[in-house]
Amino acid sequence: MADAKKTDRQTYASDFIKGDTDQAVFLGNPHIDNLMTVVIALGAEIWSDRQRLRIVESLMAKKGKVTSEMVEQYVPSEEERAGWQKEREEMVKRVYAVLSRDTSGARPFGEERKFN
């Protein structure tokens, strides 16, 4: 197309890179990618229950009772919101920090003797 050469340098860029919404496999097997999604989704479900628990605790302390409707209508204070965010961020780090570990020295299990 006429504008394709209007670049400041040599490039191999395509004008359009087709997305791979359904096909991308990152971890060698689509089922393992699915398990990553499961791990993330479970984290979200656990946090949802954790936050609900905090609301229940707060309502019981303030009003001595709790209903589902009270949970849905609950408006946290700014302090509570900040506390939830801090707790959430700490949970995320605690659960997923291992994935930022440097694995450059990792060796297949059972093959230690090859390296010693």
Add this chain to the structure above:
Amino acid sequence: MPTAGQTQHAVLPLATHDEYARQSYISDLRMHILGDIGMGMERVYESRVKPAFEKAHKRPPKDEHEIHDVMLRDPYAKVWSSMIRSCQEMIWDSVASTVERAQPELNARVNSTRATLGSLTLDPTVKVPRYLAASDVHLMPGNYHTEWTSGDVSQAALFDRGLYVYQAGLAGPTCDGNGRTIAELVKRRWPEFKPAKILDLGCTVGNNTLPHKHVFPDAALYAVDVATPCLRYAHARAESLGTAVYFYQMDAEQMSFADESFDLVVSCILFHETSRTALANIYRECHRVLRPGGLMLHMETPRAFGLTPFQAFHMNWDAYYNNEPYMQAWTNTSTDEAAVSAGFARDKIVNIVVPDFYAAGDAAFDAAAKGSIKKSDGVARWGETIEWYLYGAWK
């Protein structure tokens, strides 16, 4: 449950407690993956991927494409990619249930909105360009334009809340950080320039449109998009937020506004979602509709020219795996040449990098906008914060 952080305007669907909690969690996790885990990507590249390439080829990788080929074979990059991809999909999943539940009532509310401040002008003859219709941008199922039923605005509501989750609230309670940054920059850098008529291109739900009216309250504010659901929703949203905007359904490549009818034409994060052909056409339209002395200013991501090959690889990840098919074309296209081809004089071209208005704070942003500090000065607040790239020209 009232949506924490985001302004609960009249057409933003109300999430349940559990939906809100999931959205908050995905938002925070995404930031962790981009930040803490994402930081490791460059470390892995420098410490093992690049040395292995150099050993095999007797030279370093020459560009982002060679880095792409080797980097994504590394286990760390694979895990990072799998996580960020899952998170992106789950942003929309976490919001979809809220929108689906609200849909009938939401559609009725939006479609009964009366135009008391601005207006909405739809044109059913406007076609969604192929570059938008071909894929669900950012993996948002249904994209910006799908109507699941007559008068539907579901996609706009999905985008409005999904955008807030994606941005983790960093763009402010109305997700207007980009537009606010442009408007504040124009006002502070060129205080003598007082636009009377402003046009925002590719406005989606109008989140980055409204701040122009807040910063230039005397200006008449116009906005265009091709997506019907977004325009309907944007109009109702703007009315509920008390801001007058004249929304038009138009393709920015071929608008029906008269020649020389605007003082300021802006866009936010538009061009990496368009084709190169569209970019040239839109630039020509900007030149046509601008009055002499008017300003065109587009906020976008950085282009490859100013990035290291690794940074370019990292940014182009989204082209391959986040349905941003034109990201790579955008990062390698010269906006200067596009501006000149569109009719702008080369010496009137404007390229500016500024920190984000909200993240930098008023004083630091003011100094940067006026050019009294630059990123190279090593200003702490700038170094810590998000920065935006603006490309444009005076007519």
